[in-house]
Amino acid sequence: MDQAELTTEKVLTRDIPWETYMATKLISGTSLQLLRRYEKRSESYCAQLLDDDGPAYVRVFVSILRDITKEETVEYVLALIDEMLTANPKRARLFHDPSLANEDIYEPFLSFSSGHSSMQLGEKYRETSHSFSFYVGLLWKGNWFIQEKSCKILALIICARPKSQGILPNGESSKKKFTTIDDVLKGLVEWLCAQLKKPSHPNRGVPTAVSCLATLLREPLVRSSFVKADGVKLLAPLISPASTQQSIQLLYETCLCIWLLSYFEPAVEYLATTRTLPRLIEVVKTSTKEKVVRVVVLTLKNLLPKGTFGAQMVDLGLPQIVQILKAQAWSDEDLLDALNQLEEGLKDNIKKMSSFDKYKQEVLLGHLDWSPMHRDPVFWRENIKNFEENDFQIVRVLLTILDTSTDPRALAVACYDLSQFIQYHPAGRGILSDLKAKDRVMKLMNHENPEVTKNALLCIQRLFLGAKYASFLQA
Structure with a gap:
């Protein structure tokens, strides 16, 4: 079956040979008893088991994910955890029970591997900024079902952790090197950005990443990591009017981010x-x-x-x-x-x-219209010196609008404003001549829109008037 078509319900119909795993010492006899008591049972029965002995089941699930690599078994255990958390997301707190202080609960999903080359680890592993360190774990190396469930489960576990945990490792009392929440958050953000750029699943990759982000961005460290990973620009294209239920949900969660x-x-x-x-x-x-x-x-x-x-x-x-x-x-x-x-x-x-602030925003956004300030002599007299800011930035943008805009109204207003600049700035004609304005305005003299033609002509007249006047003075 295509892994992308797998569902939790289908995976949970499998029969896993737990006795074989016990015979090879991959699970203990206690783990076998817990699993056989739990699997294929009603939701209410499983809920009672989790209420009575939840941390023990979490320990079993985590140890299987850490020690057993067979894909069908990994999928099955992830489906068990997914079913457990879907029925009651608050059960994610079980992963942080004090009795699990010496368990590295994050390791199976996302951890670091050091001292290997990227060729040894394979293309599915991603090199981090650490020297010779790579993200490993189910989130990176699994098929789509495994990645999707790992992402969802990790997000719930992270958000359920005691706030006092901060970025300390889970189980700090152990001598073993534990996966820190800091590493997990950074690695998870990197995976989410990778999904937004090149999703592992064509239809579910992006929605899964955005849904996870909508949960995780409540974490200050995630916000910081996401910005540093250049993730913000990946969300902007997803903000567009939606009609189908699926696209509306994606839009909502994107806007929530x-x-x-x-x-x-x-x-x-x-x-x-x-x-x-x-x-x-x-x-x-x-x-x-x-x-x-x-x-x-x-x-x-x-x-x-x-x-x-x-x-x-x-x-x-x-x-x-x-x-x-x-x-x-x-x-x-x-x-x-x-x-x-x-x-x-x-x-x-x-x-x-101020009136100039409004005018400046209008020009910088390229949304020129015949608002009153354009034709107001008082505006031009009081603000003409402001046009000198940032090496005549506004004048340069007006000229750029002449080159790039296809909106006749914007072209007409830009021509008119340039003619006003010539009229009110003492060096206006010389500045526009230096900026090669004449050729750009001349191209609009034959524009199909009469409003553009009229204002291009006005601008050219004032440019030439300056040249003729200068020649007259020299004579």
Whole structure:
């Protein structure tokens, strides 16, 4: 059977020859008794066994995963653990029971191997930043069923650990070198990023990784590792309007990841360099799924006061979108509160923004329109010196818009603004001549849109007027 088609239910129908494993001393007689008492039993019966002797079963499961390599058996034990945790996720705490202090519970899933070459370990193992160290364990070397279950189980175990554990090894009292939670988190993040880049399963690789991240990004160390692994940019393309149930769930969990990252400053700085914000706004504008709208609104509320996000939100029309959302019938009171807070925050942001801040954001985003400031003489007189910032960055961006934009409105406004720059800046003509503006504007003289042609002509007239005036003075 294709491993990708395996399910927990199908795997649990297998008959595993535990007696053979006991005869070869791969499991103990006690382990055999526990397994035979547990497997193929009703959920209520297994629940009682776990309530009475849960840590003992965890010890058996972990030891089998560590000592037995036969794929069918590994799949079976992972299915047992998956069934146990799916029925009650709180059972993940059993892995951290004090009686297991000397058990390396993470080792079977993800650990380090040192002193081997990558050729010896095989292509499925990934070299880490440590010299001659590699991630090994079921998460990296197993088939998809094994990887998927290991990922899910690891995430639950990690999140259930006592917070006092920090990054200390499980079982620190032992002389044996244990797998630390620090190593596990870093290795798991690396695997998750690998899935987002090149998924092991074409349909389930990415959703599995995102779902796991939505759980793990509550951990500060995971946020830090994820940003360092350049993972933020891998999430942005997944933020797009969704229609099917599966795609809506993926969208929701992706946005949940972004929301968790919005509490982490280095991640926010990274988000500012991607197209995450316009994607979030497009989703909140078109989505009808309440949980998706809620998590996006909460994310936008977090990002609003940071960097230039507020100005970008205004430019992207978020105040109007919030008004439309508020008029809809939402059942979630938290969503209504978040919309009200976002609305107030946007109003405060608009009040704080100077006219030049608004203009600058408009230009940098390339969303030029005939807003009042373009034709306001007072705006140009008061702000013309601001155009000198960053080596005339705004002027250069306006010229870039002439080269790259296909929007007639943006082209027309850019031509008009360049003509205004010539008129109001003492050295405007010379600066634009040095930046080779004439040829770029001339190309638009024959544009099919009359608004573009009209404003390109105005810009050229002012450029030539300067040249003629200079010639007149020289004569």
